[in-house]
Amino acid sequence: MKRESFGGKFAVLVAMVGSAVGLGNLWRFPYLVGRNGGAAFIIVYLVIALIICLPIMLSEEIIGRRSESNVYGAFSKLAPKSKWNIVGIICLITPILIMSFYCVVGGWIIYYLMQSCTFHLVHGGATDPEMFSKLATQTWTPMIYAVIFLFLTGFIISRGVQKGIEKYSKFLMPLLFFCTLGIAIYSMTLPGSSEGLRFLFKPDFSKLSLNAIFEALGQAFFSLSLGSGLVITYSSYIKKNESLVYTAFSTSIMDTIFALLAGMAIMPAVFAFGMEPSQGPSLIFITIPLIFAKMTTGPIVAVIFFFVVFVAAITSSISLLEIVTSFACDQYGWSRKKAVIIITSLVVLPLMVICSLSTGVLSNFAIFGKNIFDLFDYVSANVCMILCALAFVIFVGWKLKYESVEDELSNHGSLRISPALIKTLFFLIKWVAPIAISAIIAMNFI
DSSP states (O other): OOOOOOSSHHHHHHHHHHHHOSHHHHHHHHHHHHHTTTHHHHHHHHHHIIIIIHHHHHHHHHHHHHHTSOHHHHHHHHSTTSSTHHHHHHHHHHHHHHHHHHHHHHHHHHHHHHHHHTTTIIIIITTOTTHHHHHHHOSSHHHHHHHHHHHHHHHHHHTOIIIIIIHHHHHHHHHHHHHHHHHHHHHHTSTTTHHHHHHHHOOOGGGOOHHHHHHHHHHHHHHTTTTSSHHHHHHTTSOTTSOHHHHHHHHHHHHHHHHHHHHHHHHHHHHHTTOOOOOTHHIIIIIHHHHHHHSTTHHHHHHHHHHHHHHHHHHHHHHHHHHHHHHHHHHHOOOHHHHHHHIIIIIIHHHHHHHHHTTTTTTTOOBTTBOHHHHHHHHIIIIIHHHHHHHHHHIIIIISOHHHHHHHHTTTTTSOOOHHHHHHHHHIIIIIHHHHHHHHHHHHHO
């Protein structure tokens, strides 16, 4: 069966950006920028994205397109009769762990979106300080909405690469951009919003510390979805005449632009209404609804905002489910619909139910001091993704031949790309990225 592929350069870009842009862009990036020196932190972030994260992304792209296979099959194909396919197995476990708790968060978002559409959020729910905790600790309501989120993700993936991922990414990503842009313009017109912009962009190099640099590294790493195997999976659908360097650069730039735009949409409003910027779910599910309750146009803005959050969440969940679906279709010859039904119902759904209950009736059940929701989050982000990213750059930098890397980056010599640039990128992949990732692992232990 002929392997599917993206239709063109724009399709590749919106799919890659859609996989990268997620909830972390909406709340974590703006908070880190303001806390760590504003524009000074942004400069550090951009440098790190260029010299560390770009090589990781290129490594995944090279593995994916050269093998034209899923994360497990890629290593089996490029390094047959070796132990490298163990990395592929970890790459299959990672998205399942992430999907299990990500769908729960997606369910919370759909719930808040529905509350916004009925105006209940602004006219009552937003002023209830216990609204979010009541939702998270319930048994059936969050679970039902999580199933809806999982169903929507599975429906898009079952449609295929061009009719599913590409079609919906082409529609959702521009819509996401313009909706976020509209909220940003509105937010910046509020009285007192200038404080929020200063929080984001005023350079304060005195706040730059070693910890701030590692936070910039971690944010860039996770914002671009590196180490999960999704870049390998999506790159296996990239045609041989598309530039991998262009795709990696463009994805990194667009992801950063969206993160900054999201900050301009949220932080000016937070400061305009005298709220304190906070980290995590409290910003989206507690602080922002309170702001909408104080706005005269709050009911309308609330609908647009939570729609934006929903789109950001669904485009990321699509890429996660695609990693495992691609494996099932390639390795077992299943149809997409069969693969999605089996994976979602027999694998993701049971784990998702446990994650949902772990914030409520199972909250007292802990492993290493963490409930199941937090445990899956920690293991996937701080163990699996980091180890896989390290394996990717080592594989491309030390296992693959330089000629193979040059062949992929130059599209078999058809692209006019400087040999010096290829050598520089290969040096970053072989030496700089492994050292940087090893530093992250060391910092995690510390």
